[in-house]
Amino acid sequence: MKVLEELTGTGQALSHTELESTFSKVDRITLYRVLKDFEEAGLVHKIIGPDGVTRFAVCRHNCPDETHTEDHVHFNCTNCHKVFCLEHTHNPDLRLPTGFKISGIQILVQGICKHCS
Amino acid sequence: MKVLEELTGTGQALSHTELESTFSKVDRITLYRVLKDFEEAGLVHKIIGPDGVTRFAVCRHNCPDETHTEDHVHFNCTNCHKVFCLEHTHNPDLRLPTGFKISGIQILVQGICKHCS
């Protein structure tokens, strides 16, 4: 699929709207289904930004085969509003109050990205 | 407002739908406006869960007066699906790739909460 190529080629996470305008000839419902299939197949993962916008990014090498746990940090640039996967910045260990058991962590950092600074 | 009392009383973050059913006599648009005003006034802060559902929680003591930066971790229980503010679990220091400047961090931990374990 060309959608997968687009997601792999660009270094950022793309929203449904962005993909829709890229593939203007494709129906938006088809896009929804394609992305849903990709996500269930473990090829892409969904990122919900601080604005509530859901974006999609390809799963890279450090995405475990089975669990598809995203052990990396996501970055949201407040200038260009793009969302990146910082694949090499892993989730830190957190010490929670007693009684809370961790199964997953999602970290979204906001700031100025490499290209805008 | 009774909405503020409800948010302060319960120890968790409440979604718009939950608040709507609590105050069934209040119009949902009024609820939207009240929550928006509270947020702009710095009384509550918005939390967007991993499911994309936005919830609201009161800002406690450690919310800085000016910036309203939420320097604490949010917890989403995979059993009861509630969202809590872990006020005493602060955001860790993250070391990002060169060129990325941090202005804010949002951490959402998933697992089993104190009441469900």
Add this chain to the structure above:
DNA sequence: ACTTTAAATGCAACAACGTTGCATTTAAAG
């Protein structure tokens, strides 16, 4: 090459979430 079957696409409709404009009610100030 033709038929059959299944998968992929497009369309229509619907539901949830959120916002805006306008009229009405409520409450505060004069």
Add this chain to the structure above:
DNA sequence: CTTTAAATGCAACGTTGTTGCATTTAAAGT
């Protein structure tokens, strides 16, 4: 008691996402 402003409710609209159904496309079988 009147005037003004704030708060509420209603209607309408836009966006996002899902589902059902018909149609097209492609693959498999004969």
